[in-house]
Amino acid sequence: MSKSKFHPTKHRSENTFLRIPFVSDTVAKHYDSHCMIDSRFRRAARLLQILWMRDQSIPNAAVEERGAHLGSYLRADAAEDGLNFISPQVHLLALRELLLREEDAAIDEDRLITNTLSSMPLVFNAFGPLALDTKLATSVFCQLLPDFVHSVERIAFEHSPGRRDERFLSDRSAFDAAVHVVTPEGETGIVYVEVKYSEDMAGPCARWRDRYDEALQEVGLYENPASGILRSPPLEQLMRLHMTAQLAVSHRITPRAMFIAIGPRLNRRAQAAFRVYENELLPLNDSDPTRVRFQHFTLESFIDAIDVAGDQETADKLWTRYCDFRRVYDAALAVIAPKMDASSNSTSSSEGTPAETGKRRSSPRGARSTRRTSAAQTSEPLEATHG
Template sequence: MAPDVLEPLPFVPLLPEELLRKHHIFEPQDHRFRSAARLMQSMWRQDRELPIGSYMVDGKRKKLGSRISPAAAKSGGNFMAPAIAALVRRELAYREPAAMIDEGRLYANLLSSMPLAFNVFGLLKLDLAFASRVLGELFQDLAGAQVRAVLFEHSPGRGNPVLTGDHSAFDVLLRYETPTGRRGFVAIEVKYSESCQEPVPVIRPRYDDLAEVSGLFVEPRKQALRTNPYQQLFREHLLAQTMLMRGDADEARFVVISPQLNTLVAAAIAGYQAELKPAGEDQVGFAGITLEDTIVALAMAGEEQYAARLYRRYCDFQLVDGELNLFWAGDGPIGTASDPAAVTAAGPLKLLPGGRA
């Protein structure tokens, strides 16, 4: 018998191959979290009756449940609101020169962190007053600060030798001004199903110099900082530090946002933090924030219904547990996670303090 109150999952389940195949999402290279996240995105697609997408493998087209068809992609099916789909079109048209944006992944890949970044931060771009409230919810010391700009896939100067000399960029950057007039920014890297084991780019010699002068690291020459799982955090942290050093802002912080149950990213964040000295006033601080807490911040800032939808799509792994139970029971068709018995619609509300809805 199912319990009256579902306890938070300690980690995502290992899913049977047969279940994954029935959803057209069996990908042998997937790690545990990505497999569960892929199933959840496939279920989200089915609930909204979005046509399944595909990709080429060995010269043949293969269905993939975590993608949507070209027609559904073109209509903005990967985005949580029509206003965000419209924002994405405009952001692509006015992207920064040399910005690296894979439009296919952005529009059609439900699992990608690229659309996630727009789905989470798109409303902030459209309403800077709302963005300011979210900023204060995320960082108590920034309550009262006013967000002046929300930038996507942002670099202050790709290839600029004064900075890092490469094409590193932030998924999102929030520029703000405090009540005392201090200018600041929050540079954000968004992770969803990644493992922090992605291909490593060439780490330029410029990073050696920056690591030394920045004062950020316990051992600035340590090779581990330049390899996975830390190298991307190392590069982006130093990019933010060079912005601060050249006077782009008076204060700054670099944060990574990822799901609580993505233990691979959580381990990378914790390990990287252990390589850092305490940040001084002239240095960029670093922190990891869960995607769940970010969604709660949107709810607390006034977008409760939208936050609940975000949580259900990206974070409510009780849906995966429900689908797994249906598979074991053998008494329900695949894709019925929208059944009230299998859904914890109140999931995100339980995260809010004081029981506030």
């Protein structure tokens, strides 16, 4: 299979905002989505999940089920029916993975099947269709990582190459997914994946171990292994996972590896953490194929790659559920300005938001650019301030 090239489609940038819509307490309470500790992004994402649930006629959990009412949780019977997943096939895959999970794997069943806002079901919804169709997975990863992926062989979930192993970090650090691939050179390799959705990157951090200090020197990844930034809540998990990936190569678990992170474009805390972490790394040495590179992508770019690969139905479902924040804008405006003419809601904002609402606009297949996207292009330069 020849290398695929990838460039995000134009309609994505046209159908998104420059910042996440602000959801006030009044709006959040109106939609049963009020949580005092939510960040701005998380509050908007919670409301988006509630709107999605209403579209699907999915009942939410009552107070007696959870002790508090947040409309983003599924009612018990709906959760058991697998309605937190984008298809029955992905639901069955998640159940199979629960049964065959690795020893000591940190899978929270309640979050997985009940909490629509959690990144755990997002991992299965985004990577499940690829795990079930390696031809689709190959097309997606050849677009995203053309220099590293020739074909995808299989995908594992909640995976660690050495959980609690002294050769690694002696802890439970694990990846959301591990994509087993064949490289263009014919070697086997693994793309280790971390997915963020509504996380504010504020911790808590893992208990610091002496082994972490040793590994920081051992892996040879960082400009300054003693940097306090690496130990800070936004970066500490990324550091542990990247070191785990590098140690997997050092201990010959796999001859080649990459570590990638994926998060929504408008989750500025996550995007800022990815960029700051990248700046802590030593410059790449092309003569060292054992070096585990780090690359970050927006969730929107990942969904685009699925669309370009030919599965528009899955891309539409993922976009509608996780990325269509125009709906949050419209829903909030309907509460704070209910007497305005409906046509006012479709007026483009000063930041160039689209007039069309409620759905994605699909580009013609042949209209997509074939220019390769670099790491900097796949995660836009976002300011590091909270938002």
